[in-house]
Amino acid sequence: MSDAYYLRLTDRLRELLGDPDACVEGRLPAERTLAERFRTTRVTLRQALAQLEGEGRIHRSNRRGWFVSPARLDYDPTRDAGFNDYVRAQGRRPRTEVLLTDTRPHPPAAEALGLPADQPLFHIRRRRFVDDRAVLAESLWVVPERAPGLLEGDYASHSLWGQLRSRWGLSLAHRSLRLYSEALPEREAAELGVAAGSAGLSVRRAIFDERRRPVEYDEEHWLHDALCITVELDGKA
Amino acid sequence: MSDAYYLRLTDRLRELLGDPDACVEGRLPAERTLAERFRTTRVTLRQALAQLEGEGRIHRSNRRGWFVSPARLDYDPTRDAGFNDYVRAQGRRPRTEVLLTDTRPHPPAAEALGLPADQPLFHIRRRRFVDDRAVLAESLWVVPERAPGLLEGDYASHSLWGQLRSRWGLSLAHRSLRLYSEALPEREAAELGVAAGSAGLSVRRAIFDERRRPVEYDEEHWLHDALCITVELDGKA
DNA sequence: CCAGACTTCTGGTCTATACCAGATCAGCAG
DNA sequence: CTGCTGATCTGGTATAGACCAGAAGTCTGG
Numbered sequence: 109m110s111d112a113y114y115l116r117l118t119d120r121l122r123e124l125l126g127d128p129d130a131c132v133e134g135r136l137p138a139e140r141t142l143a144e145r146f147r148t149t150r151v152t153l154r155q156a157l158a159q160l161e162g163e164g165r166i167h168r169s170n171r172r173g174w175f176v177s178p179a180r181l182d183y184d185p186t187r188d189a190g191f192n193d194y195v196r197a198q199g200r201r202p203r204t205e206v207l208l209t210d211t212r213p214h215p216p217a218a219e220a221l222g223l224p225a226d227q228p229l230f231h232i233r234r235r236r237f238v239d240d241r242a243v244l245a246e247s248l249w250v251v252p253e254r255a256p257g258l259l260e261g262d263y264a265s266h267s268l269w270g271q272l273r274s275r276w277g278l279s280l281a282h283r284s285l286r287l288y289s290e291a292l293p294e295r296e297a298a299e300l301g302v303a304a305g306s307a308g309l310s311v312r313r314a315i316f317d318e319r320r321r322p323v324e325y326d327e328e329h330w331l332h333d334a335l336c337i338t339v340e341l342d343g344k345a
Numbered sequence: 346m347s348d349a350y351y352l353r354l355t356d357r358l359r360e361l362l363g364d365p366d367a368c369v370e371g372r373l374p375a376e377r378t379l380a381e382r383f384r385t386t387r388v389t390l391r392q393a394l395a396q397l398e399g400e401g402r403i404h405r406s407n408r409r410g411w412f413v414s415p416a417r418l419d420y421d422p423t424r425d426a427g428f429n430d431y432v433r434a435q436g437r438r439p440r441t442e443v444l445l446t447d448t449r450p451h452p453p454a455a456e457a458l459g460l461p462a463d464q465p466l467f468h469i470r471r472r473r474f475v476d477d478r479a480v481l482a483e484s485l486w487v488v489p490e491r492a493p494g495l496l497e498g499d500y501a502s503h504s505l506w507g508q509l510r511s512r513w514g515l516s517l518a519h520r521s522l523r524l525y526s527e528a529l530p531e532r533e534a535a536e537l538g539v540a541a542g543s544a545g546l547s548v549r550r551a552i553f554d555e556r557r558r559p560v561e562y563d564e565e566h567w568l569h570d571a572l573c574i575t576v577e578l579d580g581k582a
Numbered sequence: 583c584c585a586g587a588c589t590t591c592t593g594g595t596c597t598a599t600a601c602c603a604g605a606t607c608a609g610c611a612g
Numbered sequence: 613c614t615g616c617t618g619a620t621c622t623g624g625t626a627t628a629g630a631c632c633a634g635a636a637g638t639c640t641g642g
Contacts (some may be wrong), residue, residue: 115541116623138592147625151388154593160540165530171593171634180525186578190510285576288417288544289526289569291400303594305396307544309526332526339522339576341423351595377621385595391623408604408623540624 113201117146117156125165127174134176136166144285162307165331170301180336181238185285185311185328190267195238196342203237207299209259217249220284220314227251229325230258232268235299243334245296248326254317272323281318286309289332307332354383354393357463360403362413373411375407399544401570407538422522422548422565427504432475440474444536446496454486457521457551458559464488466562467495469505472536479547480571482533485563491515491554509560518555524548526569533566544569 115161121142124130137145157174158167158225167177181198195202199276215225229249236244248268250258259331272278292300292308311328361367363426374382380390394411398548404414418435420512446469452462466486473481485505487495488578492513507517527535529545548565 118542125444134572140592148522149629150593151628152626155625159528162542162544164526168593169635171591172636173592186576281579283576283578285578286573287575289401289544291396305355305399336523336525339423339520339521341520342518342576377622386599388598388621389596392595405623406605409606410622519616 114152114155114159117148117152118159120146121156121160122165125160131176136174136176138173146269161333167331167333168302170303171242178239178241179332181243181334182254182338183335184338184340185287185313186283186339186341188267188273188280190270191236191244193267200238201240203240205235205237207233207235209233211252211259213238217325217326217327220312220325221249221251221316223251223322230255232259238334240308241334242300244328245299246326246328248324250324251322254321254323278323279318280323282320283317284312284314287313287337290329292329292331300329300331302331308335309335351389351392351396354389354420355396357383358393358397360575361403361482362397368413371413373413375410398570404568404570405539407540411549414570415476415478416479416569419574419575420572421577422524422550423520423576423578425504425510425517427507428473428481430504435545437475438477440477442472444470444472446470447491448496451486454562454564456490457549457562458486460488460559467492467534469496475571478571480568481565482536483563483565485561487561488559491558492559517552517560518557519553519557521551521553523550524546524574527566529566529568537566537568538567545573546572549575 124136136142139150139157144149146153157166157168164177164180166174168174178200181195181200183194187194191204192202209230209268211228213226213228213231214231217229218225218227230252231247231249233247234245235242236246238285245343250272252258255272255278258271261271261275269280272280282305288310290308290310291305292302294304294310295307297304309330309332311330313324313328314322315324317323361373369423373379376387376390376394380387383390394403394405398405401414401417403411405411411465415437418432418437419449424431426434428441429439446467448465448467448580449466450463450465454466455464467489468484468486471482472479473483487509489495492509492515495508497513498508506517508522509517527545528542529539531541533539533545534543546567546569548567550561550563550565551559552561554560
C-alpha cells in the first residue's frame with residue numbers, strides 16, 4: 109500500500125514481541141528506549157504501537173507501559189455457561205468483582221424488555237478479570253417478579269443464569285442480542301483501567317422466558333482485544 | 346479522568362458534526378482549517394479526529410478528507426436474508442461487486458468445514474456497498490457437491506442462500522460463527538479503500554445442512570463503524 | 583519494621599515545522 | 613469535445629523538543 113516508515117516499524121516491533129530478551133514477562137521496553145533503538149521519535153513510534161494495539165497484539169496500562177496481549181477468550185453470548193466456567197475451560201483464571209447492587213428503574217433496560225420505564229429492576233454491576241486483567245465491565249438488570257429475593261442470595265459466586273433456572277425455574281428461551289464495536293465510555297474505561305475512548309466491544313442482551321415474559325437485560329463492555337465471539341446454532345430452517 | 350485538551354477538542358468537534366454550515370454534505374473542513382479554527386496543531390487535532398473515528402462518528406477517505414459516518418447497518422449473520430434485502434429494508438441503497446470467482450482448494454475453509462485441505466471449493470470474492478460506501482469485503486467457499494453448477498448461474502443478483510435452498514434444496518441447519526474486532530488486513534483494506542490496519546470486524550461462518558454435511562464457509566471483513574450485529578434466538582433450553 | 587515523603591521512571595499531551603503522495607480539478611493542446 | 617498535464621488541494625508521515633501526571637520504587641524518620 110504505502111512504504112510508510114511506521115508500518116515497517118510496526119513489523120519490526122512485531123518481531124520483538126516474541127523475543128523474551130526484549131519483552132521481559134510480556135512487558136515492552138519503554139517508549140523512549142524503543143524510539144532510540146529504532147532511531148526514530150516517540151511520535152512515530154507511538155503510531156506503530158497504536159497499530160499493534162489495534163491488531164490486538166499489545167495493550168497499554170495507564171502510565172505503566174505496553175504489554176503483550178494474551179490470546180483472546182472464546183465467548184458464546186448465546187450460551188448459559190457462566191463466565192467462571194468458560195474462562196477456566198480455556199485454562200485461564202477468572203475473577204469477578206461486584207461493584208454495586210441496587211433496585212431502581214432503568215429506562216433503557218425497561219425499554220429493551222418492553223416494560224414501563226419506571227419499573228424498578230434488580231441491578232448488579234460487576235467487573236470481570238481474566239488472569240488478573242480486567243476485560244469486562246457489565247451491568248445487568250433482572251425483573252424482580254421473575255426472581256424475588258435475588259439480591260439477598262449468593263449471586264456473586266455462582267452462575268446467575270444457572271440460579272435463575274434452578275431457583276426460579278426460568279427457561280431463558282428467547283434472547284435478543286446486539287453487538288458492535290465502540291469507544292469505551294468514560295465510566296467503563298475507568299473501571300477497566302484504560303484510557304477513555306479505548307477500543308471496545310459492546311454486547312447487549314435482552315432475555316425472555318418461554319412465555320415471552322421479560323427476565324433480564326444486560327450490557328457488557330469488553331476490551332476489544334480480549335475476546336472472540338463464537339456462536340453455535342442448531343436446527344431452524 | 347484527565348483534562349487532556351484533545352478530549353475537549355473532541356467534544357467541540359462532536360458539536361460541529363451536526364452543523365450543516367461546517368460540514369457540507371457530511372464532509373468536514375480540512376485538517377489545517379480545523380487546526381487553525383481551534384487554535385491548535387494538526388497533530389493534536391488528528392488525535393481528536395482519531396478519537397471520533399474510534400467512536401464511529403466519522404471516517405476518512407484516503408487523502409480526500411474526513412466525513413460524517415452514517416448510521417450503522419443492522420445485520421443478523423444468523424439469518425438468511427440477503428444483503429440486498431436487509432440493506433433496502435433499512436432504507437439504504439445496496440450494491441455488490443463480484444471481484445473474482447474460481448474453483449480451488451482453500452485449506453482454512455476446508456478445515457472449518459471438516460474437509461480435506463486439498464478439496465476444491467467454489468470460491469466467490471465480492472465487495473459490498475451501502476449508499477456507495479464500500480463497507481464489506483468477503484470471500485465465500487461452497488462445497489461443489491452441494492451446489493453443482495453454482496458458478497454458472499446468476500449468483501450475483503440473487504441471495505446466494507436463497508438459491509442454495511431453492512435450487513439445491515439445502516437446509517443450512519447448522520451454523521458456526523466466530524467474530525472479533527481486528528485491524529483490516531492489507532488486501533481487504535485496499536478493496537475497501539481505507540488504510541491498512543484500520544479498525545474492522547471479522548465474521549467467519551461455517552454452515553452445514555440438516556444431515557451435518559458441510560455446505561459453505563465464508564469470511565467477512567467489515568468496516569468497524571458500519572454495522573451493528575443483531576441476533577434473535579428462539580427456543581432452546 | 584513500617585508508614586509516609588520523595589525521586590525517578592513511565593506514558594500522556596502538546597507545540598512547531600517540514601516534506602511526501604495521492605486525489606482532484608482547471609486549463610490547455612489536440 | 614476529449615484527453616492529458618500540471619498546479620493545488622488534501623491527508624500521511626516524520627523530526628525535535630517540551631512539560632505534565634500517574635505509577636512505582638526508594639529512602640528516611642519514627
